[in-house]
Amino acid sequence: MSAGSGLHARLRAETAAAHEALERDLDWEARVATLPGYRNLLARFHGFHAAYEPAIAEALGDPGFLDERRRLDPLAADLLHLGLDAVSIESLPQAAPPGLDGTASALGSLYVLEGSTLGGQVIGRRIAALHGFDEIAGCAYYRGRGARVGALWASFRARLDALTGEAEAKAASRAANATFEAMRVWLCRPVASAAA
C-alpha cells in the first residue's frame, strides 16, 4: 500500500486507531466460524450499507464512480444463499444514515467501506475454506470484486488525492472516523439486542 503525502496517507494515519479498535472488537474469526454467526454478520453489514450507500450517493453525486463500488446487492445475494428470503432481507434493521454534507465527507465515509475490501480478502478466503463455498456464491460480499480489488482501490486513492484543500481534508477525516465508529458500534452490538 503506497503511503504518499496526499489525502489518502492522511486518512490512513488519522483513522489508524479507529481501524485497530474495529478490528479488535469485531472478533471476526469467532463470528464467521459458524454459519449462523456469519449470516448475522452479513445481515449487519447489509443494514449498514443500506443506510450508507444512498447517503454517500447523494452527497457525492457521481454515480459513474460509486455504482461499481456498491455492495448491497452482493450482500443480499449472500443472505439469499444462506437461506433468508427477499422479504426478510428487505426488512433487516438498518443503521442510522450518516450526515454527509458534500463530496469530501462522502469520500471520507466511502474510504472506510472501500478499505474494508482489503482486509476482506483474507476474511473471504477463510470463509470460503471454512464453509466450502465455491468462488463467489455465499461470499460475494467479500470476494465478489475478484481481481478488480487492486484497481478499484488504486482509483479510489487517486480520487482522494485529487482533493487538496485543508477544509476538505478535515471534512473527509471527520467523516471517515465517524463511519469507522458507527460501524464498530453497529457490528459489535450484543447479539441479543439485534433483530438480525
Ligand code: HEM
Ligand atoms: C469491517 C471492518 C473493517 C473495515 C471497515 C476496515 C477498513 C480498512 C481500511 C479503510 C483500510 C485501508 C487502509 C489504507 O488506507 O491503506 C484497511 C486496510 C486493511 N485492513 Fe481493514 N477494515 C476492517 C476489518 C479488518 C479486519 C477484520 C482485518 C483483519 C484481517 C483487516 C485487515 C486489513 C489489512 C491487512 C489492511 C491493509 C491491506 C493492505 O495494506 O494491502 N481489516 N481496512
